[in-house]
Amino acid sequence: MIExxxxxxxxxxxxxxxxVSTGFSSSKEIEIPKxxxxxxxxxxxxxxxxxxxxxxxxxxxxxxxxxxxxxxxxNLGEKGGPExxxxxxxxxxxxxxxxxxPNSDGEMFTRPGRxxxxxxxxxxxxxxATAANGGAYPPDMSVLVKARKGGADYIYAVLMGYTDPPPGxxxxxGVYYNKYMDGNKxxxxxxxxxxxxxxxxxxxxxxAQMAKDVTTFLTWAAEPHLETRHKTGLRVMMYLIILTILVxxxxxxxxxxxxx
Amino acid sequence: xxxNTYTPKSKxxxxxxxxxxxxxxxxxxxxxPTPKNLNYWxxxxxxxTFCLLSQIITGIVLGMHYxxxxxxxxxxxxxxxxxxxxxxLIRYIHSNGASMFFLAVYIHIFRSxxxxxxxxxxxxxxxxxxxxxxxxxxxxxMGYVLPWGQMSFWGATVITNLFSAIPFVGESIxxxxxxxxxxxxxxxxxxxxxxxxxPFLILGLVVLHIWALHVPGNNNPVGIxxxxxxxxxxPFHPYITIKDLFALLIFIIIFSGFVFFAPNILxxxxxxxxxxxxxxxxxxxxEWYLLPFYAILRSVPDKLGGVVLLxxxxxxxxxxxxLDKSKVRSSVFRPINRYFFWILFIDVLALGYVGAMPxxxxxxxxxxxxxxxxxxxxLIVLPILSRVEKTLPLPLSISEPVLTGMPKxxxxxxxxxxx
Numbered sequence: 001m002i003e004x005x006x007x008x009x010x011x012x013x014x015x016x017x018x019x020v021s022t023g024f025s026s027s028k029e030i031e032i033p034k035x036x037x038x039x040x041x042x043x044x045x046x047x048x049x050x051x052x053x054x055x056x057x058x059x060x061x062x063x064x065x066x067x068x069x070x071x072x073x074x075n076l077g078e079k080g081g082p083e084x085x086x087x088x089x090x091x092x093x094x095x096x097x098x099x100x101x102p103n104s105d106g107e108m109f110t111r112p113g114r115x116x117x118x119x120x121x122x123x124x125x126x127x128x129a130t131a132a133n134g135g136a137y138p139p140d141m142s143v144l145v146k147a148r149k150g151g152a153d154y155i156y157a158v159l160m161g162y163t164d165p166p167p168g169x170x171x172x173x174g175v176y177y178n179k180y181m182d183g184n185k186x187x188x189x190x191x192x193x194x195x196x197x198x199x200x201x202x203x204x205x206x207x208a209q210m211a212k213d214v215t216t217f218l219t220w221a222a223e224p225h226l227e228t229r230h231k232t233g234l235r236v237m238m239y240l241i242i243l244t245i246l247v248x249x250x251x252x253x254x255x256x257x258x259x260x
Numbered sequence: 261x262x263x264n265t266y267t268p269k270s271k272x273x274x275x276x277x278x279x280x281x282x283x284x285x286x287x288x289x290x291x292x293p294t295p296k297n298l299n300y301w302x303x304x305x306x307x308x309t310f311c312l313l314s315q316i317i318t319g320i321v322l323g324m325h326y327x328x329x330x331x332x333x334x335x336x337x338x339x340x341x342x343x344x345x346x347x348x349l350i351r352y353i354h355s356n357g358a359s360m361f362f363l364a365v366y367i368h369i370f371r372s373x374x375x376x377x378x379x380x381x382x383x384x385x386x387x388x389x390x391x392x393x394x395x396x397x398x399x400x401x402m403g404y405v406l407p408w409g410q411m412s413f414w415g416a417t418v419i420t421n422l423f424s425a426i427p428f429v430g431e432s433i434x435x436x437x438x439x440x441x442x443x444x445x446x447x448x449x450x451x452x453x454x455x456x457x458x459p460f461l462i463l464g465l466v467v468l469h470i471w472a473l474h475v476p477g478n479n480n481p482v483g484i485x486x487x488x489x490x491x492x493x494x495p496f497h498p499y500i501t502i503k504d505l506f507a508l509l510i511f512i513i514i515f516s517g518f519v520f521f522a523p524n525i526l527x528x529x530x531x532x533x534x535x536x537x538x539x540x541x542x543x544x545x546x547e548w549y550l551l552p553f554y555a556i557l558r559s560v561p562d563k564l565g566g567v568v569l570l571x572x573x574x575x576x577x578x579x580x581x582x583l584d585k586s587k588v589r590s591s592v593f594r595p596i597n598r599y600f601f602w603i604l605f606i607d608v609l610a611l612g613y614v615g616a617m618p619x620x621x622x623x624x625x626x627x628x629x630x631x632x633x634x635x636x637x638x639l640i641v642l643p644i645l646s647r648v649e650k651t652l653p654l655p656l657s658i659s660e661p662v663l664t665g666m667p668k669x670x671x672x673x674x675x676x677x678x679x
Contacts (some may be wrong), residue, residue, distance in 0.1 A: 025447065042521050070338050112553065139533075146524060147532035182542075222532075225341075225348045232349070233520025240516060244509040251502045258494065 017158025030180055032150040032157050035212070037201055039152075039219060040102035042234065046220050047226050051082040053199050057210050060197050062141065065133060065188075067121035070142035073116040089115050096120040129193055134174050136187035145215070145222040152219045154180065159211040162190040261569040288474070293493035294500045297658045301371040302478065303507030304364050305470075310508055311361040312466060316459050318354040327405065328452035331446040333349030333408035334534040352523040355519050358400050359526045361514050362549035365393060373580075374601050376589030377479040378452035383581040390578045392462055397550065399458040404452040404547055414544045416443045416451070422557070425564040442537065483590025484654050492658040543618060551615030556634065558619040559627040569631065576638050583638050586646035593652040600641050605635050 038047045038058070039115035055076065076084045084092065098120060101108035113120065123129035124228035128193065130137040139147075148154045157180040165177035171185065178186040191215075192207045199205050268274045325344050327336035338348035344372045369389070372378055378386035386453045401419060402515045420437050422431040439446025476486055486492040494500065518526065526548060530541050546554050556573050560566035576583075586650040611630040617623040 036488065070335070070342065075342075144530045147529055149529045151529075159470075203328050218602055229348065229352075235515050236520065237513065240509060240513050244506065244513065247502065247506045247509060254498060254502055258499070 023188045032153050034182060035154055035156055037152055037216070037219075039216070039226060042230060044230055046080070047217060048083055049201055049203075050216045051220055052084065052131055052211035053201065053203060053210075054112070054215070054220075055082050055084075056199065057192075057197055058141070058217055061210075062214065063119075063128070064122055065138040066141045067123070067129070067138075068119045068122055068141045068221060069158060070140070071119045072115070073119070075224060077115070080111055081224060082217070086115075093117060100176040134187060138188070141218055141221065143222045145219045147222075152215050155218060156211050156215045158186070159192055159215070160208065263569060288494065289498040291489075292474060292496040293477065293489035294496050295478055295486055295492060295658060296494045296499070297480050298318050298478065298480050298503075300503075300507055301367065301375075302480075303504050304368040304371065307364045307508050307511050308361070308368060309466065310511075311357060311364055312459065313353060313464060314350050315361060316463070318350050318357065319456070321350050321460065322354055323456060326452075328406070330448050330535070331643070332410060333406060333448060337407045346543035349519070351401075352519045354517045356515065356523060356526060358403060359547070359549065360511070360518070361396065361457060364511070365396065366549070369393070370605060373604070374591045374598075375481060376483055376584070376586070377477055378581045379584070379586075379589050380581065382473075385469060385472040386581060387578050388465055390574070391426045392465045392469060394574060395458050395465065399462065400547065400549065402455040402458070403447065404531075405451045407531060408535045410446060410533045410535055410541050411528045411531040411544070413537065414441060414537035414541055415546055416447060418544050420447070421573065422563075422567045422570070423629070424478070425567045425604065445641070479589060480658065481590060481592065482655060482658055483588065483593065484657070487568050487656055526676070534615055545616055547617070548612065551613075552611035553615075555611040555615035555627045556631045558615075559624065559631045570634075573631075573634060576635065579640075580638065584642040584646055586649060586651070588651040588654065593654055594645075594649055595652060597642075597645055597648045600637065600645065603633070604637050608635070644650060 038045060038050075058066075067109060073089055073096075076082050076092060077086055077089040093115050096113035096117070098113045098117050099108060100111050103109055123132060126137055145155055150157070161179040162176060163179055163180065165171055165184075169177065169184070169202045171177055175185050175186050175187055176189055177184055192210050194207050195205050196210065197205050203209060223229075266284050268277045268283050273283055298555075322340065325336065325340045326334060326345065337351070340351050342348075344350075371391070372386065401415070405416045420434055420443065423437060424434040427434060435441060437447070438444065439450055462627070489495075528545065528547075545551070553570055553573060557566045558567055558572045586594060586597070588594055591601055609632050609636065610626055614627045614630065615624040619627065
């Protein structure tokens with residue numbers, strides 16, 4: 001028995017050494033610093049006021065170039081999200097002009113947005129967005145957090161990663177240096193600066209605070225059912241564990257009959 | 261298979277059973293004599309059945325909301341994730357379910373390798389199993405294409421392009437697979453159609469796999485033939501069903517851990533970017549369960565050679581019962597084979613690892629050494645081992661694990677006569 005366990009241990013050690021050694025040799029990639037997020041972990045939840053502030057940053061800063069076409073205004077009032085009140089959601093939606101139609105005369109028309117409308121995009125199509133941004137398409141932000149390795153940490157790191165390029169680093173016109181971007185080059189100019197927005201809840205709008213808020217908002221946008229998922233998950237786990245224990249003892253009892 | 265003398269009690273039951281012996285079948289499945297020394301590695305058959313059914317059920321629901329069109333597929337997945345009631349749960353069960361399915365099938369296959377379950381008289385079970393595994397890979401690959409993300413699109417492009425390496429007809433085959441001159445909407449729609457069909461083919465093969473299993477009965481950790489039924493066996497129900505249920509529950513707990521707390525950890529982030537034929541991702545990698553084969557494919561500098569080795573690496577497994585001729589099944593009694601088994605295991609893990617890495621430098625070297633060993637294991641090591649290995653004495657029966665000398669020669673290989 002001890003010999004067997006010893007063998008298994010040696011075996012696991014070999015695998016471990018193998019993976020660790022090959023893992024280190026490949027770590028050429030830039031290390032993304034980890035942040036503290038309220039939504040991390042198995043009981044993680046979004047910080048409601050951070051989500052609301054994050055929406056403000058998105059709509060006042062990012063939305064001038066980045067679309068979020070998978071979201072509807074109604075989502076802003078749904079459970080597990082920023083949870084704006086119905087009145088607030090209606091007011092937010094009404095700020096936007098939505099193309100609709102054709103009406104009974106066959107004409108297209110614009111009307112104020114309703115909660116059921118999708119987020120209005122800043123550009124009519126990808127080509128227009130690309131042309132207006134020096135040939136770089138500002139990606140849709142609906143699932144951006146899930147579409148980048150490192151997720152929320154990565155988005156935060158890029159937002160905060162604008163520094164002066166190291167001496168000798170060649171950089172073209174209209175391109176910016178970023179510590180965490182692939183190849184250290186990014187076509188988006190530094191989007192955030194202290195006090196760029198004024199938060200209505202009195203929170204100081206420092207650059208880091210805004211980056212944190214908007215990243216939280218984008219994480220919710222990419223995974224709007226995260227809170228339900230965590231909550232359901234805990235219940236499912238509890239149920240399964242209790243059931244497993246019961247089945248285990250039933251099994252023991254049943255097999256004990258065989259011994260005689 | 262023991263003669264079933266079951267007769268239904270009720271009059272109607274008897275009437276019905278004479279016309280369609282469903283009740284006899286049910287009674288056979290309940291009483292099916294199973295070796296009592298099966299360990300937990302034997303519970304993966306039941307777990308795999310659960311995986312298949314769970315994939316089929318969640319898949320059917322997803323199919324109600326999914327739109328198989330290049331312009332709408334990506335958004336329809338997000339529609340499922342956001343707006344369909346519990347759509348996120350169903351989709352995460354389905355996408356993580358594929359990984360769990362493969363995890364279970366790999367354990368099942370390696371169990372078979374260790375305990376020699378592929379050996380006579382179970383060759384047909386083994387070959388059916390390998391066919392199921394092949395269909396699983398095809399199904400999983402086509403399923404991965406359906407969300408129409410960047411990895412879907414480029415994975416499909418790389419894999420379908422492999423067929424163009426076939427001399428003379430390769431180009432035509434690729435065009436035929438694509439339904440055009442590149443991966444596009446026709447490719448997506450046919451993949452969806454086949455992705456819906458294949459699981460039912462798998463289900464059919466699973467029925468045959470279990471049927472074939474019920475002819476000689478289960479192998480067991482000792483690997484010797486046993487009398488059935490005898491004090492070495494227990495009825496399948498309730499003894500094995502409850503043990504399988506316990507193992508299945510543990511499996512579902514791990515499964516749920518992924519679904520609820522890390523649903524995207526096994527996927528690639530690029531697949532949340534909609535497919536774009538004009539932008540190639542930096543590294544195109546398949547899902548983790550196909551990585552060892554991907555490494556074998558890329559270890560050969562020649563495209564056709566790579567494709568040939570890729571297919572050979574799977575088909576060589578089907579020939580396994582005739583490559584390993586050792587009369588002793590279980591590696592418990594094969595002191596040398598035991599070590600080679602673990603070498604093969606590490607080799608496959610290593611291939612999987614380098615399959616995820618760029619094919620250059622040290623990774624390419626590991627992939628090449630790993631590929632050579634993989635084939636050498638089956639073509640050289642096993643055939644030689646089965647001649648030269650000095651196996652340990654086998655116990656006479658499961659109930660008497662005390663070594664009382666070598667069993668009678670006829671006990672080694674005559675499952676059928678015992679019945």
